[in-house]
Structures are given as structure tokens and as C-alpha cells.
Amino acid sequence: MTDRYSRLVTKLKDRTATVGIIGLGYVGLPLLLRYCEVGYRVIGFDVDQSKVDALRSGKSYIEHIPAEKLAPFVMNQFEPTTDLSRVAEVDALILCVPTPLSKHREPDLSFVIGTIDSVLPYLHDGMVLSLESTTYPGTTDEELKPRIEARGLKVGTDIFLIFSPEREDPGNPNFSTRTIPKVCGGCTPQCLKVGIALYEQVVDKVVPVSSARAAELTKLLENIHRSVNIGLVNEMKIVADRMGIDLHEVIRAAATKPFGFVPYYPGPGIGGHCIPIDPFYLTWKAREYGVHTRFIELAGEINSSMPEYVISKIAESLNARKKSVNGSRILVLGLAYKKNVDDSRESPAVVIMERLRDLGASISYTDPHIPVFPVMRAHSFSLSSVTLTKQSIAEFDCLVLATDHDKFDYELIKAHAELIVDCRGRFAESASNIVKA
CATH class of the missing domain: 3.40.50.720 (NAD(P)-binding Rossmann-like Domain)
Known part of the structure; x- marks a missing residue:
């Protein structure tokens, strides 16, 4: 066990770590709130100044997250900002940015790549980086890892890289960020252990898988399962x-x-x-x-x-x-x-x-x-x-x-x-x- 690994896991488990979340939308904001609820200091990053201004004034722009839930934490445990240089202050960085399709219906990773490139100067030893944005198998290993290691940070030794897909279901009263099991895969076994330490503090159950690629495909399978079955009943509707x-x-x-x-x-x-x-x-x-x-x-x-x-x-x-x-x-x-x-x-x-x-x-x-x-x-x-x-x-x-x-x-x-x-x-x-x- 490296000193960096041990120190980071200890900080995550005793909740003295500072957590950074990039992308304060339907995925990032509920997750941010959950980390605040259990006692972490959180820095929330978003490129949209209007969102940051709303949060700074204690307002919510997402219906199922009432302002009264956010207000106790704003500028106390939680600080919203557009300043990505403050990534240097965090021990854990979670990316919740969009992954849309291009006009040719091909993956558009511009938000993920743009975000990684923007924060690279501020990544440091002894931190964990988690990607939650839905993407194809290989993104974490093929796109994020080489960029990080080009900075001189060895993944699995100096810095820990994981993929843990979001599973938010807005409007569902039966499940919350805490109660939805969290799949987690790491680029190395050490990365996975850090990822488990990061998420087991805020969710009831972490589901470890063997690799980041397996975690990436897990998320796609969940949604393809729904797409195929919805496609079936839509076709049946026309027949009926x-x-x-x-x-x-x-x-x-x-x-x-x-x-x-x-x-x-x-x-x-x-x-x-x-x-x-x-x-x-x-x-x-x-x-x-x-x-x-x-x-x-x-x-x-x-x-x-x-x-x-x-x-x-x-x-x-x-x-x-x-x-x-x-x-x-x-x-x-x-x-x-x-x-x-x-x-x-x-x-x-x-x-x-x-x-x-x-x-x-x-x-x-x-x-x-x-x-x-x-x-x-x-x-x-x-x-x-x-x-x-x-x-x-x-x-x-x-x-x-x-x-x-x-x-x-x-x-x-x-x-x-x-x-x-x-x-x-x-x-x-x-x-x-x-x-x-």
C-alpha cells in the first residue's frame, strides 16, 4: 500500500476529504447534496454562471431538489464556482458532464475531453478522479488515463482513476442517490479500492466490477435493455x-x-x-x-x-x-x-x-x-x-x-x-x- 493510497482512503473514510463535482445538473447536484449531508466539504463546478449564482443565493433550479435542502450547506460546507483552478484544492473529483451524440449520431466526448484538458494543470498526487458520464467501454482507459499520465501522474500509484456510472431517476419517490446501488470499476485494483471508499460513504451499496470497461458497459446494458423493450412495445402498439x-x-x-x-x-x-x-x-x-x-x-x-x-x-x-x-x-x-x-x-x-x-x-x-x-x-x-x-x-x-x-x-x-x-x-x-x- 502506498502512502498516497493510505492517506487518501483515510481521508475519504473519516470524511475530512474535500470533494469536487464538475457539472451541477440532474446528476451532479443530487450527488453534491448527498456528500454535504454526510459531512464532506464540497466544491461544485459549473460553466454556467447563472447556475452558480442561483446556488450561491440558496436557490435551486431543479424541481425535485428544493432550495431548503441546499440552503443549509451553501457557502458553509458547499461552495459553487466556475473557477476550475480550485480543482487543486480537492481530494476527490467527480465528473458529471454531458455525453451527447453528434449530428451524425456518433459519440460526442467534447465535454468530457474539454473538462479533463481544463483540469489537467490542477490534478495532483493523492487524489481520485471519477467519471460518471455515460460513455462507451474504453473511454476511461483510452481517453482519460493517457492524458493524466502525460502530466507525470501514474494512475494507480500517484492518482486513482475510476468509472462509476450515474443512476439518477428524477421524480422517482422510491429511490434516491443514497438507496440506488452504485457500480464502480477502476483502472487498477488500487483505483477500485479508492473508488469504493469514495462512494461507500454516501450510498448504501457499492457494486464493484473488475474494470472501468465493465462499469462503462454495465451502464450501457441497463439503458439498452430499456430501449429495446420500449421499442418492442412501441411496435406492438402500432400492430394493436x-x-x-x-x-x-x-x-x-x-x-x-x-x-x-x-x-x-x-x-x-x-x-x-x-x-x-x-x-x-x-x-x-x-x-x-x-x-x-x-x-x-x-x-x-x-x-x-x-x-x-x-x-x-x-x-x-x-x-x-x-x-x-x-x-x-x-x-x-x-x-x-x-x-x-x-x-x-x-x-x-x-x-x-x-x-x-x-x-x-x-x-x-x-x-x-x-x-x-x-x-x-x-x-x-x-x-x-x-x-x-x-x-x-x-x-x-x-x-x-x-x-x-x-x-x-x-x-x-x-x-x-x-x-x-x-x-x-x-x-x-x-x-x-x-x-x-
Whole structure:
């Protein structure tokens, strides 16, 4: 055991270590809060000055993390900053930065590489660096390790490098950062031991795996599993619709089987920071090994096509009422990518809105969790959420239920909407103004 290793593990276990977290979004902020709760000093880094300013004033910009949870720690145990030179002060550095796809649907590691290159001058002996951003197997070993060792720091001896994928599920009341098991893989056995010491202080269970590559693939498998199963039920929805069968009824019936079946539910597409993106990280990397991941890519194609299926159902339903999409007033219910959250990343609702706008519809949206249409890299609407009343609902030619938030008053909607296109199976009973999509 090296002195650096022993000193670092001791500091992590007695919670005298300073923890740095880069990226204070849906992954980084809950993790930061957890480290504060158990007594660590934490420095939070983000390139977005508005986030840093909000946190410095004790405000939260994420709905499920109330300000009153953050306020006791701000500028006491926790200091937010945009100054990456302060990485020199930390004993543990955790990277929670985006890993999107390029316009050619290939991995875009620019945020990860850019962050590593920016902090390299401030890395030092006796610290641990953990990457949590979802990526393809080999990223930690092939991209991060060589850059660090080029600085003269030997991974596994001077500095400890691990991959531990995030598993946040915003809006899920049954699981928290503490209760979700944490997978951890290191570049060396010593790295893994340090990684376990880093995370076992804040989560109930750490799940060690043999390497960083195994941890990277674990995260991809979890999300590909969901993508493939969602793709299956989305395809089944189209088949069932043609047959005049309600697939949601079928899923509810199948779910009564106590073994061998896990219910997944169809929708207008897939969204969030994981399911639409992560499978393509593996398909890209698999090509390096001469493997064509047909199953994964087929699921991706089906899921990506679902917004167009919804558009076709909207057009068909309006046409049955002697109306066209062009000129119709259409209200999209739910902007978030899933129910009861304020996260609209990769949301199929936004794709549907853009497509309807292109077809000449007058588009509005309502979402109790997102009062103003957020700034997005690839999408732009100057809209605010419509308040649902008898009068406002009746003004629209069509309502599209894209995200079935519990806060919606479904009885009010059903009673006053001229036409509802239900993409989530929320309206179980048939009615003349409801069309399943």
C-alpha cells in the first residue's frame, strides 16, 4: 500500500476529504447534496454562471431538489464556482458532464475531453478522479488515463482513476442517490479500492466490477435493455392499433403473470439523457470490433419513428372532423420527457411540436413542471405554459397528451376537449373525443 493510497482512503473514510463535482445538473447536484449531508466539504463546478449564482443565493433550479435542502450547506460546507483552478484544492473529483451524440449520431466526448484538458494543470498526487458520464467501454482507459499520465501522474500509484456510472431517476419517490446501488470499476485494483471508499460513504451499496470497461458497459446494458423493450412495445402498439385493440389493456393483463414478464409501456418516443443516446455509444464502439448491433439499432429506429406515428394519428383524427393540421390550434400536454419531472432533454414532445409547426399548426403547450419553454441547443419556441381551464381547453382543435403528469386534471380535460390524442394510455375508458396513439 502506498502512502498516497493510505492517506487518501483515510481521508475519504473519516470524511475530512474535500470533494469536487464538475457539472451541477440532474446528476451532479443530487450527488453534491448527498456528500454535504454526510459531512464532506464540497466544491461544485459549473460553466454556467447563472447556475452558480442561483446556488450561491440558496436557490435551486431543479424541481425535485428544493432550495431548503441546499440552503443549509451553501457557502458553509458547499461552495459553487466556475473557477476550475480550485480543482487543486480537492481530494476527490467527480465528473458529471454531458455525453451527447453528434449530428451524425456518433459519440460526442467534447465535454468530457474539454473538462479533463481544463483540469489537467490542477490534478495532483493523492487524489481520485471519477467519471460518471455515460460513455462507451474504453473511454476511461483510452481517453482519460493517457492524458493524466502525460502530466507525470501514474494512475494507480500517484492518482486513482475510476468509472462509476450515474443512476439518477428524477421524480422517482422510491429511490434516491443514497438507496440506488452504485457500480464502480477502476483502472487498477488500487483505483477500485479508492473508488469504493469514495462512494461507500454516501450510498448504501457499492457494486464493484473488475474494470472501468465493465462499469462503462454495465451502464450501457441497463439503458439498452430499456430501449429495446420500449421499442418492442412501441411496435406492438402500432400492430394493436391496426387490429383495434388497446395495447395498454393488454399490458395490464399480461402484467398479472407473476413470472417471465416485465411490463414496459409505449409512448410518443423516448427522451431524457440516457435512452435515446446511450445505445448509439455501443453501436459506434462495436464497429471497431467488427460487430453490427442490429437488434439495438432496430429498437432505436422504431423509437425514433414514434413521433411521426403520433403526427399521423393527429392528422387522421383532425381529418375525420373535417379539419387539417394546417391552421389547427394544437395544445401539447406535457413537455418533459417523462411524468412528474421538469426535465425536457431529448423529449419527444418537442419533436412533435416542431413537426406540427412545420405542417402549419398553431402550437401551444402546457406543463405544470416547466412554466417557460427552456433554452435548448437544437430546438426553439418562444412559449409559456398554458393554464388549463374550461375556456382554454375548449379553444383548441386538438390536445395531444405527450407526458401524463399526475398534476393534470384529466376529468377537466376530457370534459372540455374537442379532441384528445392520447399517447400514454392515460384515458382508459373510450369516448368520442379520445383517440389512442
